[in-house]
Amino acid sequence: MNIIVKSGNIIDEEVDVLISTANPSLNMSGGVNGAILQRGGECVQQELRNYLKKHDRRWVKEGSIVVTGPGALKVKHILHAVAINGFYESSSQLVRDLLVNVWKKCEELHAKTVAVPALATGYGPLSTEEFAHALHDSLSDRIAIEDLRIVLHKQEDIKIVSKILQI
Numbered sequence: 001m002n003i004i005v006k007s008g009n010i011i012d013e014e015v016d017v018l019i020s021t022a023n024p025s026l027n028m029s030g031g032v033n034g035a036i037l038q039r040g041g042e043c044v045q046q047e048l049r050n051y052l053k054k055h056d057r058r059w060v061k062e063g064s065i066v067v068t069g070p071g072a073l074k075v076k077h078i079l080h081a082v083a084i085n086g087f088y089e090s091s092s093q094l095v096r097d098l099l100v101n102v103w104k105k106c107e108e109l110h111a112k113t114v115a116v117p118a119l120a121t122g123y124g125p126l127s128t129e130e131f132a133h134a135l136h137d138s139l140s141d142r143i144a145i146e147d148l149r150i151v152l153h154k155q156e157d158i159k160i161v162s163k164i165l166q167i
Helices: 031-038 042-054 092-108 128-138 155-165
Strands: 002-007 015-022 065-068 075-082 113-116 147-152
Touching: 002 155, 015 031, 015 092, 031 042, 042 065, 065 092, 075 092, 092 113, 092 128, 128 155, 147 155
Parallel strands: 002 147, 015 075, 015 113, 113 147
Antiparallel strands: 065 075
16 A cells, blocks of 8 residues: 655545545534635535434444545545534544444445545544554555555644654
8 A cells, every 4th residue: 555644635645535524423523624615615514413313323333434525525435534523522442443444335336546634633632643643553554445545734743743653
């Protein structure tokens, strides 16, 4: 697997699967989901509402993954990864386990290119170091992804993640 740690706006990535941050209510109010909504993602928000309605839920549990279409993005699928609970709490273990399941879902979707942000570090409490260790621990040789892009905002975060991933 080719791993790239880069600076940029994740919603500009042209990949098979974009991993988006999500809150338990699946409300696209901030973070990556907020950016998707601003860029013509109203149909994605409606898909998330329909998901909750179909499952007779008002929220999903932390660790959940909900797949939607791309909206206006140049991707095939968006995976909305819930890395926080309703109180915006998280842990490295939660993010690690969530990412393991994200990679499995990507394989089910036959995704070869994937972009991921630093989960649970914006509205969530994790540091970049904690995210990077969770990411490192989630990766294995069995993952079928060919190109993994970790898209971050700050150069300092890129250095931290690159060092922990040893790339």
